[in-house]
Amino acid sequence: MKGFITDPLQIERESMRIIRGYLQQDWTEKELKIVERCIHTSGDPTLESVIRIHPQGIEAGLKSLQQGAPVITDVEMVRAGIAKKQLSQLGGTAECFLSDPRVADQAVELGITRSMAALRLNKERLKGAIVAIGNAPTALLEVLELAKDPETRPALVVGIPVGFVGAKESKDLLWEEHPELPSITILGNRGGSPLAATCVNALIYLAVNREI
Template identity: 40%
Template sequence: MNLYIKNPMEIEDKSMDIIEEVMGDTHFTEEETIVAKRMIHATGDFEYRKIIVFKNDFIKEAKDSIKTEGTIFTDTKMASMGINKTALSKTDCKLKCFIDDERVLPLSEELGTTRSACAVDLAVAEGIDMFVFGNAPTALFRLLELVKEGKVNPRFIVGVPVGFVGAQESKEYLREFQIPSITTVGTKGGSNVAASIMNALLYMVVGR
């Protein structure tokens, strides 16, 4: 007797059917719903349908950005690893995570801040303007400081840091900016959530 589904795509399709049944009457557009379902699929948490905030035409701006050549910053290697490389390879974009860059540790010691925040400085210095945050609120805060200083104008920000110290506040602060963004309300988020958002966008642009 076959007790469980074994085909990967069949498992995903069944999961999405279950999520669709629970989504109910949300305020999301069709494309926003696609992103939300991918986030729920990544976490197994239906609560996400109530805490996702899209701002300033995020999906259109992110899709348009992905269609052009550029580099996408991720705050963690975990977020970078979770982004579908087959789909990414169909674009002219690449990923960059500076957390292990040899310049980061001495800079963080000099400035008395986190490596994640210093990684943002390096990204901005290299002209990167697409940003994905799933873990580090200090990095998101630092990016927004640089925005205020006129040193970077992000094309889009995925801002879903997770945790109890600064995560909620960093996302609230991001929502004050007129930047295309997606955030979650409260403490929930994570590198897997950030990757799921990027995958949803990539699948819309280039397919699987």
């Protein structure tokens, strides 16, 4: 172990210092918290070029968290990655509806994915919430449809589904066709549950004034 840093806080600080050396764009200090953590999670400095943060995205997310709104996720893997202890300090919870017993039947009946059915059946929980999509492009499409109604419109959409079927297209739709909706995304095929959780956690840490 000689020569390795073993203090967790020191490791994190050194990681962020190294990451800042790679950055090519001008980010605000709050945006940096998201960008740095996405690069830290992925180990990929080139991710910076495809990260997109809506001008009202961070403030909308912070306001939602400070009001105790929930974080709604498309899959349990995103929910598992949320910093729930700090989120609870703000009065919020992390929720995923895939285990709702109605979901499977609804998905078959309507010919849609389970992630779409889960959100549709629990759409009233979306209003004013942060919705984090890390796996299913179809879930992001469902959120965009539900967001047309003020009664089911999230405060912020963290839309980072991963993959080769619909992922890029769903994120393009979010970013290019819905400028009215505060969002954070990573364009292209890259993304995934860890990155979706990372973005939400960066906001949670900002909201509770965590140092790093």
